[in-house]
Amino acid sequence: MIPVAKELGSLRAIASGGITSPTGNPELSPEKEKQFRRELVLRALQTLQQEV
Amino acid sequence: MIRVVHYLNQFFAQIGAEEKGDVAPSVKAGPVGPGRALQQALGDNGEVVATIFCGDNFFAERQDQAIDELIRHLGEYQPDLLIAGPAFESGRYGVACGAICQAALQRLGIPAVAGMDEDNVGAGLNRKNIYIVNSGATIARMVPALQRMAALGVKLARREAIGKPMDEGYLPRGVKRNEFAAKPPAERAVDMLLAKLRGEEFHSEIAPPKFAGGKPAAPLRDLKSALIALVTDGGLVIEGNPDKIEPGRPTRFTTIPISGVNSLDADKFDAVHSGYDTAFANQDPNRLVPLDTMRELAREGVIGKLHEFVHSTGGAHAAVENAVQIGRQIAGRLKAAGVTGVILTST
Numbered sequence: 001m002i003p004v005a006k007e008l009g010s011l012r013a014i015a016s017g018g019i020t021s022p023t024g025n026p027e028l029s030p031e032k033e034k035q036f037r038r039e040l041v042l043r044a045l046q047t048l049q050q051e052v
Numbered sequence: 053m054i055r056v057v058h059y060l061n062q063f064f065a066q067i068g069a070e071e072k073g074d075v076a077p078s079v080k081a082g083p084v085g086p087g088r089a090l091q092q093a094l095g096d097n098g099e100v101v102a103t104i105f106c107g108d109n110f111f112a113e114r115q116d117q118a119i120d121e122l123i124r125h126l127g128e129y130q131p132d133l134l135i136a137g138p139a140f141e142s143g144r145y146g147v148a149c150g151a152i153c154q155a156a157l158q159r160l161g162i163p164a165v166a167g168m169d170e171d172n173v174g175a176g177l178n179r180k181n182i183y184i185v186n187s188g189a190t191i192a193r194m195v196p197a198l199q200r201m202a203a204l205g206v207k208l209a210r211r212e213a214i215g216k217p218m219d220e221g222y223l224p225r226g227v228k229r230n231e232f233a234a235k236p237p238a239e240r241a242v243d244m245l246l247a248k249l250r251g252e253e254f255h256s257e258i259a260p261p262k263f264a265g266g267k268p269a270a271p272l273r274d275l276k277s278a279l280i281a282l283v284t285d286g287g288l289v290i291e292g293n294p295d296k297i298e299p300g301r302p303t304r305f306t307t308i309p310i311s312g313v314n315s316l317d318a319d320k321f322d323a324v325h326s327g328y329d330t331a332f333a334n335q336d337p338n339r340l341v342p343l344d345t346m347r348e349l350a351r352e353g354v355i356g357k358l359h360e361f362v363h364s365t366g367g368a369h370a371a372v373e374n375a376v377q378i379g380r381q382i383a384g385r386l387k388a389a390g391v392t393g394v395i396l397t398s399t
Contacts, residue, residue: 001112001398004147004173011268017339019073019109019144021332022286022397024339034345037338041345041395045280045355048272048393 011052014043054098054209057129058087059122059136059152061145065105070329073109077121079128080105089195090135093202098209102129104152108144109328111151118148119155127160133209138167138187138197139174141369143327146174153182163208165201170223171372183208184223189369218255272393281359281391283382285367286333286340286399287325288316300326300368305378307385308362315344327368328399341397359391367398 005013016022023037062072064085083091083100091100104125111118126134134156136149146168153164167187168175175184183204187197200221207214217224233240240257247254272278288308289297295306308321316337323333323340333340341362350358363382367375386394 001144001147003177004143005398007173007176009266009268016397018113019328019399020330021339022284022399023342023345024332024336026332026335026339033339037342037345038348041342041349042354044395045275045349045393048278048395049275051271052268 012047012050014040014047016040053096054094054133054206055101055129055131056090056094056098056133056135056205057126057131058083058090058100058103059134059149060085060087060103060105061111061139061142061148062105062107063145065103067105067107070327071331073107073329074113075105075107076110077104077106077118077125079103079125086138086194086198090198090202093195093199094206097206098133098202101131106148108142108148111148112144115151119151122152123155123159126156126162131162133205134162134164135198135201135205136164136166138185138194138201139169139172140187140191140193141169141172141189143173143369146172147177148174150174150178150182150184154178157182163205165205165208165222167197167201175223179223180226183214183225185221186223275355276353277356278392279357279359279390280346280355280393280395281361281363281386281389282341282343282346283363283386283394283396284341284398285365285370286328286397287323287330287366287368288333288337288341288362288364289322289324291320291322293322293324297324297364297366299324299366301374302365302367302370302378303374305363305365305382308364309360310343310358310362311360313343314347316341325366325368325399327366333399340399342395346395359386359389361385361389 002013017025025036062075066085067075080103084103087100087103104122106118136153139145139149149166153166156162156164165183167185169189170186185201244254297306321337323330338344346358349355365378
């Protein structure tokens with residue numbers, strides 16, 4: 001859905017874990033899922049620091 | 053006889069609703085569901101030889117793979133025309149219809165017509181490249197939409213000249229063709245103004261852009277002093293939905309205090325949203341709004357502070373005007389609270 005976000009002017013957009021669990025992944029173990037979420041959020045925070 | 057292939061999502065292909073959103077691309081011979089009305093609209097001009105379909109979530113999450121497989125199925129039937137949808141106001145379905153039409157045209161040279169509401173995000177993405185018939189927002193207009201799609205499709209398949217968007221019923225593609233006008237521009241403009249003053253109908257010759265867009269904020273300079281807020285359009289609510297936000301067609305949002313909350317427990321928070329299967333988010337709402345991680349990062353000093361309110365709305369089928377309104381209100385509150393950065397999770 002990144003092209004959709006950008007089409008509407010949300011230029012700082014990153015791909016999430018999916019439509020039904022943006023900041024998770026139910027297929028991972030609880031520990032791995034938390035790690036996945038942490039990496040995703042850190043990437044989001046990096047994106048906030050980027051010029052667009 | 054024109055050979056027609058019809059694209060549908062999992063719902064209209066009669067596979068299932070949101071819970072089947074991750075169904076892989078596949079094909080069935082002949083018309084399915086709305087394909088029967090399409091066949092009627094085609095009459096003796098064409099035959100719906102196959103229906104290709106894909107789950108909306110599968111398409112959104114693995115678009116390249118979905119298109120590759122659908123194009124392979126499409127090619128096997130050697131059609132003269134692809135008809136996709138109509139998707140009405142369903143965003144993921146509309147994006148899929150637009151993308152598959154574009155791929156059919158580019159990769160196989162097959163003319164294609166998609167159907168969706170003019171406010172569907174798929175229309176904004178694809179209207180310049182393909183023919184999109186404005187189906188309106190609701191399924192009530194299924195049959196007239198398919199009739200227009202069939203009529204336009206037949207013309208395209210026969211390589212006949214295509215008239216203006218207004219006459220043929222497709223969304224303007226931004227194509228300009230020279231034509232002779234009886235009056236010069238100044239007179240036409242004055243005529244338009246007079247019609248407007250008299251309250252009569254008139255048509256602008258230039259379509260204004262629908263999405264004005266905003267200026268992106270300057271980058272955040274320093275995370276360690278940042279105040280970060282969490283926002284979602286995935287319909288997070290306190291258990292029981294006390295603000296009664298709508299699961300779709302939102303007109304309002306809810307403000308959830310999270311002071312002292314370190315993680316979103318499944319028994320205290322819910323997801324209310326008619327546009328996706330909320331089972332995973334309900335099992336663990338941190339999958340929708342990453343509160344547990346943000347608390348961790350605040351404790352570790354990676355970010356300065358976390359804003360103590362989460363703002364949430366159910367973003368399915370949002371009217372643009374309402375969505376703009378909700379966005380402005382949330383942004384206004386966040387600015388007033390001194391928030392310097394926002395992570396918005398979207399479903």
